[in-house]
Amino acid sequence: MSSNRVIEKLEILADAAKYDVSCASGQSNRKNTNKGLGDSSGSGICHAYTEDGRCVSLLKILLTNYCIFDCAYCVSRKSNDIKRAAFTVEEVVDLTINFYRRNYIEGLFLSSGIFHNADYTMERLVRIAKKLRLEQNFNGYIHLKAIPGASEELMKEAGLYADRLSVNVEMPTAKSLKLLAPDKNHQDVIKPMKYLKNEIIGHKEEKKLNRKAPVFAPAGQSTQMVIGATRENDFEILKVADYFYQKMNLRRVYYSGYVPISTDNRLPIIGTPVPIIRENRLYQADWLIRFYGFNVNEIVGDDQPHLDLDIDPKLGWALRNLHQFPVDVNTADIEMIQRVPGIGFLSAKKIVTARRYKKLFPEDLQKLGIPYKRARYFLAFSTPFSIQKDYTPIQIKQQILKLQNSKYKNNFSGQLSLF
Amino acid sequence: MTTIIYDGTYQGWLTAVFEIYEFKLKEVEFVRNQSTTNSLFATKHYVQSDETKANRVLKGLEKKLSKQGVTAIYKTFLSEVDQSDDVMWRFVKYVFDSTENIENDIGNSAVWDVKKAVKKVRRETHRMKAFVRFQLTKDDLYYAIVEPDCDVLPLIMNHFKNRFADQRWLIYDAKRKYGIYYDLETVRIVEINFQANVNSSKPLMEISDEREEFYQTLWRRYFNSVNIKARTNMKLHIQHMPKRYWKYLTEKYPDL
Ligand code: SF4
Numbered sequence: 104m105s106s107n108r109v110i111e112k113l114e115i116l117a118d119a120a121k122y123d124v125s126c127a128s129g130q131s132n133r134k135n136t137n138k139g140l141g142d143s144s145g146s147g148i149c150h151a152y153t154e155d156g157r158c159v160s161l162l163k164i165l166l167t168n169y170c171i172f173d174c175a176y177c178v179s180r181k182s183n184d185i186k187r188a189a190f191t192v193e194e195v196v197d198l199t200i201n202f203y204r205r206n207y208i209e210g211l212f213l214s215s216g217i218f219h220n221a222d223y224t225m226e227r228l229v230r231i232a233k234k235l236r237l238e239q240n241f242n243g244y245i246h247l248k249a250i251p252g253a254s255e256e257l258m259k260e261a262g263l264y265a266d267r268l269s270v271n272v273e274m275p276t277a278k279s280l281k282l283l284a285p286d287k288n289h290q291d292v293i294k295p296m297k298y299l300k301n302e303i304i305g306h307k308e309e310k311k312l313n314r315k316a317p318v319f320a321p322a323g324q325s326t327q328m329v330i331g332a333t334r335e336n337d338f339e340i341l342k343v344a345d346y347f348y349q350k351m352n353l354r355r356v357y358y359s360g361y362v363p364i365s366t367d368n369r370l371p372i373i374g375t376p377v378p379i380i381r382e383n384r385l386y387q388a389d390w391l392i393r394f395y396g397f398n399v400n401e402i403v404g405d406d407q408p409h410l411d412l413d414i415d416p417k418l419g420w421a422l423r424n425l426h427q428f429p430v431d432v433n434t435a436d437i438e439m440i441q442r443v444p445g446i447g448f449l450s451a452k453k454i455v456t457a458r459r460y461k462k463l464f465p466e467d468l469q470k471l472g473i474p475y476k477r478a479r480y481f482l483a484f485s486t487p488f489s490i491q492k493d494y495t496p497i498q499i500k501q502q503i504l505k506l507q508n509s510k511y512k513n514n515f516s517g518q519l520s521l522f
Numbered sequence: 523m524t525t526i527i528y529d530g531t532y533q534g535w536l537t538a539v540f541e542i543y544e545f546k547l548k549e550v551e552f553v554r555n556q557s558t559t560n561s562l563f564a565t566k567h568y569v570q571s572d573e574t575k576a577n578r579v580l581k582g583l584e585k586k587l588s589k590q591g592v593t594a595i596y597k598t599f600l601s602e603v604d605q606s607d608d609v610m611w612r613f614v615k616y617v618f619d620s621t622e623n624i625e626n627d628i629g630n631s632a633v634w635d636v637k638k639a640v641k642k643v644r645r646e647t648h649r650m651k652a653f654v655r656f657q658l659t660k661d662d663l664y665y666a667i668v669e670p671d672c673d674v675l676p677l678i679m680n681h682f683k684n685r686f687a688d689q690r691w692l693i694y695d696a697k698r699k700y701g702i703y704y705d706l707e708t709v710r711i712v713e714i715n716f717q718a719n720v721n722s723s724k725p726l727m728e729i730s731d732e733r734e735e736f737y738q739t740l741w742r743r744y745f746n747s748v749n750i751k752a753r754t755n756m757k758l759h760i761q762h763m764p765k766r767y768w769k770y771l772t773e774k775y776p777d778l
Contacts, residue, residue, distance in 0.1 A: 106736050110743055117747040135684050142685045148652045149762070151773055153749040156758030163748065201737045202744075204664060204689060205656045207772070240688070362752055377752050460627040470628055 112188040113198070119168040119179050120214055122362060132321050133266060139240025140203065143266060147209045147244060161244065162202050163212040166190055166227055170216030174273070174284035175367045176332045179216045183365075189218070195231050196239065203243050210244030210266070211235070217250060225253035225261070232264035244322070251291040255298060262302055267322040267354070270295045272347075275340045279333035283369060292326075296351050299324050303352065323354035330385065331378040332361035332370055336408040338399075341388055345399045348392070358385040384410040391417060394448060395441055414500060418444040421481055422496040429483035432468070433458055444503075445478035477503055523549045528569040530554035532599050535607065536576035538569045539614055552607035579614075586617050591625035594640050600673045601639035609635040646672040651681055653763075654693055655772045657738075658731040664691040667770050675702050679709045738772050745773035 135142040149158035167189035168179040178185065190198075199211045213231060218224050228247050235241040247265040249258055261268055270292050274280040277289035299320065306319035326347060330340060344356040360382035363373045388410055391397040395417075402416050403409070411419045421428065421444050430439050432454050441451035453471045457463060464484060468475045480499045494502075524547045528534040535552070542550055547567065583592050598610050612632035616624055627633050649670070656664035664686070675695055679702050682691065686704070694701035694714070703712045768774040 110740060113740055114743050114747045117744050121748045121750060135687050138687045140686065140688050144684075148648070150652045151745060151771070152759055152762035153745070154756060154759045155750050155753035156755040156762065157748075157750075157753075158762075159745065159748060162744070198740065201733075202741060204686070205658070205737065205741070205772075206654045206666070206686075207741050362750065379753065456626050457628050460624075461629050467629065470634060 109194060109198075112190055112194070113164070115186050115188040116164045116166075116168060116190060119216075120163045120165045120212075122178065122359065122364075133242045133244075133318075135242045137240055137242070139242055140200070141210070141241055141243035143210065143242060143244045150207055150209070160209045161212040161246065162199055162208045162210070164190070164195070164198075164214075166195065166213060166215035166224070166231070167218050168216045169218050171219070172217055172284070172286040174287065175365060175369055176273070176283055176329055176361065178364050192227060192230050192234065196234050199235060199243075200239055200241065203241070208243075210246070212246040214248035215250065221250045221252035222254055222257060225250045225257045229257055229260045229264065232261065236264045246322075249295050249299065249324075251287065251295055253295070258295060258298060259302060262299065262306075262319040263317055265320055267325060268299055268320050269325045269327065270299070271327045272343075273327070273329055274333060275328050275330070275335040275343050276333075279335065283332065296324065296326070296347075296353075300351050323352070325353055325355040325357065327357040327359055329359050329361050330382060336403075337381075337385065337388070337410045338403040338405065338408040340385065341392070341399050341403055344389060345392060356389060358382050358389070380412050381410070384412065384416060388416040391420075396438060413504065415444075417442070418500075418503065422500055425496060425499075428481040430481060431483045432463055433484065443478050443481045445474045445481075476506055523551065523564045524567050525553055525564040526550050526567050526569060527553050527555065529571050531571055532596060533573060533576045534569060534571035535599060535610070536579045537572045539579050539611070540572075540575035541567070541569055542611075543618075550611065552611065554607075583614070583617060586620070586623055587625050588623065591617075591623065594625065594636050597643040597677075598636050598639040600677065601643045602672050603635075603639045603642060606639065609639060643672050643674060643677070646670050647674045647677050649767070650674055650678050650693075653767050653771060654678075654682070655770060656691060657772075658734050659729045660731055662690060662731075664689050665694065666692070667694050667696050669697045669766075669770070670695065673698055675700070675711075678702075683709050738775075742773050742775070 133141075133143040135144075147160045149160050151159040153159060165179070167187070168185070169187050169189060170177075170179045170181055173181040177183075195211070195213065199208075202208045203210065211231075213228055215224050215228060228250070232245050232247055235243075235245065244267075245265045246267040246269065247261050249261060249268045249270045251270060258268075272280075272289075272292050273287075274283060280287055280289055302319055303323060306316065309316040310318065328340065328343070340358070347353040347356055360378040361371065362377050363371050363375045366373060388402050391402060392399060397420070401420055410416050414422075421442070427439075428443075430443055432440055437451050437455050440446055440454055441448045446454070450471060450473045454463065454468070454473075457467065457471060461467070465475050465479070468478070480494060480503070526538050526542070526547075528538045538552065541547070545567070550567075551564070580592065583595070587594075595610055595613065598606055598613070603609065609632065613636045616630060616632050624630065624633060628637065650668060654666045654668060656666045658664055673695070675693060675698075678693075682693065682702075683704055688706070690704060690706055692701050692703045692712070699715065700711060700713050703710050763771070763774075
């Protein structure tokens with residue numbers, strides 16, 4: 104193979120894959136027991152950060168950007184006039200191994216345009232994963248994109264070699280998908296997701312009975328939605344995400360702010376800013392639902408279909424629910440402490456540990472690294488060191504925003520003014 | 523005031539702690555071998571590193587602390603924070619003075635200082651797991667050079683051993699002039715004096731494997747390709763990858 108052609112292919116196929124945000128390697132448990140190469144028993148490491156501040160942890164590429172479909176939001180769509188390339192199976196294996204051995208990456212994230220048909224493409228993805236595992240003794244992380252419409256046999260094989268599989272819904276609703284991706288239909292996405300869910304559960308059960316049973320996608324499955332390309336509001340988006348978490352056992356739902364790449368009039372025009380802040384708010388809301396015991400309806404609802412852009416969803420919830428505050432950190436349950444704006448679940452844990460030794464005062468919270476200035480509107484200490492005034496939600500919001508602005512001004516003012 | 527002079531090893535420091543109790547020394551300050559002491563009027567006490575004494579101190583600590591609490595002292599030792607010996611001593615003294623486990627009593631300044639040091643070490647350990655960049659030599663050795671803020675090589679040994687079990691590798695700390703070397707069986711600490719010109723990620727043509735440059739170029743191109751210009755945020759980038767680490771990061775090295 105010619106070195107220069109490989110370099111060029113890598114540039115094309117990495118560029119085409121970069122809009123897929125699901126990069127983080129999930130928690131897997133593939134230990135290096137065969138004295139082979141690699142170990143994915145811990146949580147993934149970010150080996151580098153791009154200049155846009157995102158974590159680089161996997162070699163994220165497409166096998167090919169040739170595609171028979173024409174999804175309007177996608178750079179690889181058939182009608183787009185771009186350079187096309189395709190890797191061979193051997194090239195992807197070689198790249199992965201050599202990057203991994205130099206400690207550049209945690210593993211491979213492999214997706215693809217649809218070449219010929221779904222099975223043809225999926226078969227190659229599976230072959231790469233299989234070679235890495237069986238021929239190269241590779242225990243690093245592998246995330247494969249499951250191509251909608253591929254056969255169940257191939258899906259099953261994929262699960263035996265990959266740590267994580269993902270089927271992208273791309274659009275939050277069936278209606279949008281129909282509008283922008285006429286070749287696809289929503290069921291093509293839901294069907295493989297269901298299949299994978301059942302396989303994952305089935306293999307886990309079997310593993311409990313028989314330790315030697317094979318693992319199947321130990322890091323579970325995830326999906327991705329493009330946001331800002333179509334009109335769905337945050338309530339609709341989060342309801343869909345919640346459905347995936349509850350009904351499909353997904354590990355992660357990724358939200359990808361649409362980067363305008365097309366003059367198609369069904370889409371936002373080129374030059375429309377990427378909805379970075381909205382994307383960030385969705386991730387925060389998603390986090391609250393998964394780890395903080397919040398219900399979707401506590402965060403957004405019919406009366407309030409969008410997340411606030413100027414404040415995070417936890418603060419938004421607290422301001423609407425001031426009757427649940429103040430919280431006394433010395434006596435409250437951990438569940439309630441972690442609902443205080445500014446106190447995350449790690450901080451809440453620290454508080455609960457520290458309060459066993461002494462009664463906590465504001466300076467102790469500061470020592471624990473908790474942004475007390477922000478949290479103080481929601482806190483009470485049983486012997487008040489200063490009497491809290493009765494603020495209205497709007498007053499609190501303004502004071503906290505003032506705090507944030509002095510801290511983040513340079514960072515965010517440019518972006519905030521876009522809205 | 524007694525000035526305690528020890529050999530600068532962790533075992534030596536633990537021995538010193540043993541002797542503080544043995545000789546009932548009251549106020550102490552620690553000095554590592556090489557450095558000169560500046561307190562003219564202090565009595566000097568020389569410590570000979572001693573495994574038995576060190577182990578007895580460790581045993582004592584294990585009775586009063588969790589496993590994490592014990593390693594926190596070692597991590598503080600590796601942290602190289604200002605006055606680390608003194609921080610460790612204040613902590614250990616507090617441990618032995620108390621009847622309960624005090625490792626989470628953050629109201630106490632010694633506990634707090636240890637926590638801060640441990641945090642610094644933890645961050646540096648993470649960074650090294652991330653930022654080590656191996657280069658392959660002609661004789662199949664993967665080597666990397668680093669200059670971590672804290673002395674963390676002992677803490678990353680196992681991570682690299684588990685991960686790169688089937689390749690020979692060497693990670694060299696250019697600041698502290700020693701390395702860890704894995705020979706496909708075990709990891710050893712090695713003292714080598716690398717030539718002064720081995721101080722960047724630029725591959726040394728004479729010793730590099732013939733494909734090394736190719737993979738480095740691929741990696742750099744990859745790194746640049748995945749960046750989304752519309753989302754550039756250099757501030758965040760530098761926060762995650764501070765400039766002092768760039769020197770050894772392949773992706774930050776200009777294309778050859
Ligand atoms: S099928 Fe996938 S690669 Fe092809 S155009 Fe649609 S989104 Fe893009």
